[in-house]
Amino acid sequence: MAIIDGKALAEKMQADLKTKTDKLIKKGITPGLVVILVGEDSASQVYVKNKERVANNLGFNSVVRRVEETISEADLLKIINQYNLDSQFHGILVQLPLPKHIDEEKVLLTIDPQKDVDGFHPLNMGKLWEGNPLMIPSTPAGIMEMFKEYNVDLTGKNAVIVGRSNIVGKPMAALLLQENATVTITHSKTKDLKDVTKQADILVVAIGVGHFITADFVKNGAVVIDVGMNRNGEGKLIGDVKFDEVSEVASLITPVPGGVGPMTITMLMEQTYQAAWRTIND
Ligand code: NDP
Numbered sequence: 001m002a003i004i005d006g007k008a009l010a011e012k013m014q015a016d017l018k019t020k021t022d023k024l025i026k027k028g029i030t031p032g033l034v035v036i037l038v039g040e041d042s043a044s045q046v047y048v049k050n051k052e053r054v055a056n057n058l059g060f061n062s063v064v065r066r067v068e069e070t071i072s073e074a075d076l077l078k079i080i081n082q083y084n085l086d087s088q089f090h091g092i093l094v095q096l097p098l099p100k101h102i103d104e105e106k107v108l109l110t111i112d113p114q115k116d117v118d119g120f121h122p123l124n125m126g127k128l129w130e131g132n133p134l135m136i137p138s139t140p141a142g143i144m145e146m147f148k149e150y151n152v153d154l155t156g157k158n159a160v161i162v163g164r165s166n167i168v169g170k171p172m173a174a175l176l177l178q179e180n181a182t183v184t185i186t187h188s189k190t191k192d193l194k195d196v197t198k199q200a201d202i203l204v205v206a207i208g209v210g211h212f213i214t215a216d217f218v219k220n221g222a223v224v225i226d227v228g229m230n231r232n233g234e235g236k237l238i239g240d241v242k243f244d245e246v247s248e249v250a251s252l253i254t255p256v257p258g259g260v261g262p263m264t265i266t267m268l269m270e271q272t273y274q275a276a277w278r279t280i281n282d
Pocket of ligand 1: 186
């Protein structure tokens with residue numbers, strides 16, 4: 001068994017990205033990323049701070065636009081539209097979740113698809129399923145980089161995804177399909193889940209239930225990717241996969257922390273860079 005070191009890969013990719021960014025800045029384009037944070041959700045604050053730190057390290061023009069929890073939907077859409085028109089910003093991200101009075105769908109539809117670095121706009125989702133992606137959601141994009149780095153050949157493999165969210169499960173399926181895997185998406189209504197996951201050469205788990213996947217869900221020699229981020233009773237970060245026992249069965253596995261997480265933020269920056277690059281190369 002080998003462990004996929006997401007932290008090391010993220011550091012390597014960020015170093016490469018810094019070099020590319022320096023070159024782009026010399027050509028007069030500084031990648032610009034604005035993160036819009038509505039309200040005071042504590043988990044969101046941490047995510048946004050991390051994004052800001054990495055963007056700054058890379059030399060991006062990084063702005064966090066904080067708005068009151070009580071902002072009206074119309075005012076939020078107006079702010080997004082301002083950034084859509086502002087050529088200094090190549091990436092716009094609205095941190096989710098949003099307060100209940102704001103319609104998430106409307107917000108995502110308002111972001112210019114060319115600047116939608118999260119890849120959640122329906123146009124970007126559609127392009128991804130067409131096999132012609134523009135912006136790809138960062139978490140599955142990071143997982144694809146891991147497969148590349150660790151020479152995981154996906155062609156003809158049985159890939160099983162547990163979880164069907166728009167941000168992880170569904171785009172993951174599209175990307176695996178594009179690389180010629182045979183893809184199955186499972187969810188909370190799937191019957192005999194274990195029988196399905198046992199068929200997986202590649203198992204991607206994104207459910208948000210700590211240590212749900214135990215060794216008896218996993219085929220010998222499978223590649224196991226754990227997207228989950230959960231807090232256990234002691235407040236420790238744990239994955240959806242019970243690492244200690246699944247690592248005995250898997251051929252390759254991601255840890256939590258230090259697996260998928262660091263790659264997600266790196267891919268967000270990569271997409272911002274790509275969006276900036278396209279402004280002079282497309
Ligand atoms: P969602 O809550 O949006 O989706 C969870 C999915 O898991 C749903 O499709 C749900 O099924 C399915 N599910 C829940 N329980 C079970 C079960 N017992 N058996 C089978 N399927 C089940 O979650 P996200 O996709 O947003 O996130 C999943 C996890 O990944 C979370 O822990 C989150 O924190 C983490 N995450 C980590 C990221 C990172 O960068 N490391 C990035 C994004 C998420 P149904 O649709 O039927 O309800």
